[in-house]
Amino acid sequence: MKVCTVGLDLPEGKVKYHDDKFMELVKKCDPLKVTPFYVEFIRDDLVHADAFVVSAEKVLDLLILDMEKLEGRRDRTEDAGEKALLSRCLEGLEMEVPLCDLALAPEELALIKTLAPLSLKPTLVMGELLAVNEIITRVLAKAKMVFFYTVGKKEVHAWPVHYHADIVTCAGKIHTDLARGFIKADIVKYDDFVNVFNMQEARAKKLVHLVDRDYHIEDGDIVEIRFNV
Template sequence: MKIAYTGLDLPQGKIKFNDEIFVGLVKKFQPKKVSPYYFEFFPDNYELADLIMINNECLLDLLILDIEKIEGRLTRTKDPFEKEVLEKSLVQLDDQKPICDLRWDDTEQAVIKALGLLSRTPTLVYEETSADITLICRDGMKKASMMFFYTVG
């Protein structure tokens, strides 16, 4: 999983996820080969990210990029449905909340997806600038609706 971050004290590069379930299975079954999961952390490159982690003081920098896209599209569109979706999105962004936290039906989702909004990517906002990397990875998995399946053989 690729994670873009801003305003947080996180290591850059690939980080092995220390999953206690995985470690427990390795101890129990002692396989010849193990393949741990790695998270890749990189600063600021939101376009390539599967997940965005950002400090609340930097959140507006991310949201402004989406606000500009939506306002530009609002001036050009004639479709009333698209305008409604864009205005709903703008209210969310004005409240300083990322687009990923809104629930959309399939037709609304298509409008939002076409815009390529950065905050549509699962986004976690942190008050603190430093945290335990294992907890950060767990939070990210939950936000991105990601889970592991383990096999032993």
């Protein structure tokens, strides 16, 4: 995830996210390899950012770029509904509210997306100085991202996905073959897994649930994919 900072003195580059669940799983499994989640903080590259962190004093520096784009579209369109929507969005921007924080219906959101405004991406406005890890936590929450995990002696891996992502999408995050040949998945909840010795004990205690492709991931799920290609 690339996070663009505006008006903040944060170091550029990749930062490892301190994820308590991940750290506990590493401690428990003692794997040969660990793959935590990293955020890359960048500056100036607004277009390629996945999210923004902006100081309250500089928020208009970001939002004014969206204002100019939406005003131009509003002045050109002859559609009354679109004009009203754009005017409502502009009112929010003028009140220093990023577009991602406005209450937009799905069809309104789809229309605004066609204009590719910056603040429709997750935008965290900071009025106080926070530790980097807390900033990442808040950005993830703003982006509605959660983690699932794959665990074992070979590797413990944290996988970020959008909240409520389906299990086939999650399988594809691990490897395209797992999504293509998906059969079912074994799921154990984090709280259950940390209270047993290993996955075998979790199965013996019936803590592992076999799910189909209609399952939607929950934060902290530990996942094993059954597949055939």
